[in-house]
Amino acid sequence: MANTSEQPTTDSHVAILAFPFGSHSPVLLDVTRRLASASPTTLFSFLNTAKSNSSLFLSDLPSNIRVHEVADGVSEGYVLSGRPHEAFELFIVAAPENFRKAVASAESDVGKKVTCLLTDAFFWFASDMAAEMKATWVAFWAAGPNSMTAHLYTDRIRDAIGVNEVDGCMEETLGFIPGMEKYRVKDTPDGVVVGNLDSAFSDTLHRMGLALPRADAVFVTSFEELDPTLTNNLKSEFKRFFSIGPLALLSSTSQTETPVQDPYNSLAWIKKQGTASVAYISFGTVMTPPPGELVAIAEGLESSNVPFVWSLKEKNMVQLPKGFLERTREQGIVVPWVPQVELLKHESTGVYVTHCGWNSMLESVSGGVPMICRPCIGDNGLNGRAVEVIWEIGMMIIGGVFTRDGFVKCLDQVLVQDDGKKMKSNVEKLREQAHQAVSAKGSSVENFKGLLDVVVSTLN
Structure with missing residues (x-):
């Protein structure tokens, strides 16, 4: 109609x-x-x-x-x-x-x-x-x-x-x-x-x-x-x-600014965190890693003590380890939805844990945020390969799937080690080129x- x-x-x-x-x-x-x-x-x-x-x-x-x-x-x-x-x-x-x-x-x-x-x-x-x-x-x-x-x-x-x-x-x-x-x-x-x-x-x-x-x-x-x-x-x-x-940058420079929708106050939470310290986790709207990997992500976050924002559908929250949300209440938040573009632009976001869909990857580049990639379907594998080997702005998850220890090592490599500093420098250069492209x-x-x-x- x-x-x-x-x-x-x-x-x-x-x-x-x-x-x-x-x-x-x-x-x-x-x-x-x-x-x-x-x-x-x-x-x-x-x-x-x-x-x-x-x-x-x-x-x-x-x-x-x-x-x-x-x-x-x-x-x-x-x-x-x-x-x-x-x-x-x-x-x-x-x-x-x-x-x-x-x-x-x-x-x-x-x-x-x-x-x-x-x-x-x-x-x-x-x-x-x-x-x-x-x-x-x-x-x-x-x-x-x-x-x-x-x-x-x-x-x-x-x-x-x-x-x-x-x-x-x-x-x-x-x-x-x-x-x-x-x-x-x-x-x-x-x-x-x-x-x-x-x-x-x-x-x-x-x-x-x-x-x-x-x-x-x-x-x-x-x-x-x-x-x-x-x-x-x-x-x-x-x-x-x-x-x-990238369309995310065109939206931010458009003349008609609309208020950011943030029903779960993720931006208010991240503003209280240190610069480039937070792991943001999201796998888009189509696919989610299997339950065992969700458990591994949760265990890795808890043992690493890295501050986190995890965008996870409510139906998948039942897969989280018993007591995880209570034990990590001060460390991070798990919410059904976040304003992703705004979150990736925030200075406190240090790494994006992603399936590496094209739009999500471009939004991370536009925000100057390195990535940990766990490809799921379609073009994800090509994009993850580009992130790790071609642009050198992140890494594939160790072993191809989430394990607690593998995830902890990835978080440490991106957020703490010299490799992560190089990833950050490389993605900042791409961010500048992206902004120039929409000037x-x-x-x-x-x-x-x-x-x-x-x-x-x-x-x-």
């Missing part, structure tokens, strides 16, 4: 096709807001599932953004079994037809043909849709240049490694791809050469990699200075490639202008 805000006079009508899982749709809505603000005479139709829309902040949208609902692919009466990727598979199978219907409805509502499809990169079928509609196709990749490169070159990687011999090649590096010389086969996401290559998820990513070179533009929320070799190579592969982040003449600001030109142009 579209919202009924008064419509702007416009030459361009942009349809935003959102992916309704994880952090994809919130980030894409943030970008849509920026585009709408920069081009107030352009109409933006934001197409997303009802469930995903309900989780977004839609009440204060600009008048030139209209919100529409897209069917989620789950038939009436169908009960999800809880199988991994089940909801995604149902959605993606039905997505081409459902989005076609939603785009037609959006066009009918305003009497204006769509001139640009701005879509999540997962939607490889948008290439054909845009061609049929004589519209521009702009694709948004919600992760970084490293994972995009892995999916773009999937066939080359499979040919070089051999999908049937991959077990013996896990430590080999991807030196035959520009910018991937220090990444290993074992770091690549499922669906490239490991995992079920015939699953709907793997098939979607493979098709995406083949389709993206046909897009009029592809963009990410990174900044060019973070991965210059990967960025330059992607510029050579795509018609246009734009890095427009008046910075690379991300100039790239955003280029993206805007492509999105709002009516010259197809």
